[in-house]
Amino acid sequence: MIKLYLFDIEGTTTDINFVHKVLFPYSKIHLPEFVQHHQHEKAITEAIKDVQATVLKEEGRSIDVGGAVEKLLQWIAEDRKHGALKEIQGHIWDLGYSKNDFKGHVYPDVGPSFMRILDAGGKIGIYSSGSVHAQKLIFGYSTAGDLTPMIDHYFDTKIGGKRDRTSYANICNTTHLAPEEIRFFSDIPEELEAAQSAGMAVTHVVRPGTKVSNFPMIADFNGLPET
Numbered sequence: 001m002i003k004l005y006l007f008d009i010e011g012t013t014t015d016i017n018f019v020h021k022v023l024f025p026y027s028k029i030h031l032p033e034f035v036q037h038h039q040h041e042k043a044i045t046e047a048i049k050d051v052q053a054t055v056l057k058e059e060g061r062s063i064d065v066g067g068a069v070e071k072l073l074q075w076i077a078e079d080r081k082h083g084a085l086k087e088i089q090g091h092i093w094d095l096g097y098s099k100n101d102f103k104g105h106v107y108p109d110v111g112p113s114f115m116r117i118l119d120a121g122g123k124i125g126i127y128s129s130g131s132v133h134a135q136k137l138i139f140g141y142s143t144a145g146d147l148t149p150m151i152d153h154y155f156d157t158k159i160g161g162k163r164d165r166t167s168y169a170n171i172c173n174t175t176h177l178a179p180e181e182i183r184f185f186s187d188i189p190e191e192l193e194a195a196q197s198a199g200m201a202v203t204h205v206v207r208p209g210t211k212v213s214n215f216p217m218i219a220d221f222n223g224l225p226e227t
C-alpha cells in the first residue's frame, strides 16, 4: 500500500514555464539591485565569496562584487545549478512572493488531489532540484493558496541527484518507509527509472508538452489516490 505520494515540481505539479518564464526572469531583473542592497548580510556575503572562489578556480581570475553579479547573471542564462546562485535567487523570490509580485503556479488538480490523499490517510512529499526553501515558497504562496500544511516531507539535491538510485534509497531511509510504500510522480523518465530501480512505485505525469514513455502515465492527478 502506498503511504507516501512523492511529487516532482517542475513539469509535474507546476507548469515548467513558471520557472523559466516567471522565476528566472524575475531573479535576473532584480539580482543587481538585490546584491547591491544586501551584500553585507551574512548569507549574501557568503554566496558572493562562493562565486568568487568558483571563478578563481575555473578561470584563474579574481572578481569584485560587480564581477560576481555579472557571473551570476550568466549562470541564470545558462541555467547553471550553482549553490550560490540558488541561495541568492531564493532570497529574491522570497521578497517577490511576499510582495505578491507573482504566485507559485500549481495545476488546478494539485490542491484537490492533495486533500484526497490526506483524507485517505496518505502523506505527501516533494522531491525537486529547486532548494527546499524555494519549494516551500512555491507551495506556500501558490495559485491554490497555502498548501504547505498538507506537505510532510521536502527533499532537494542535498539528498542526492534526481537520476541517482541512491537518492531514492536515502528518501526511504529518511522517511522510515519501504520503497514499495512510496509512489514517485515525475515528468522525466530517467528520474522514474532511478526511483523504480530503488524499488519505488512510479507514475509518469504527462502534462501538456511532455513526451510519453513506457511507464504508467497520467495526464493529471484527478484519479489520485488510486483506490
Ligand SMILES: [Mg+2]
Pocket (backbone or CB within 6 Å): 008, 009, 010, 011, 012, 186, 187, 188
Ligand atoms: Mg520535472
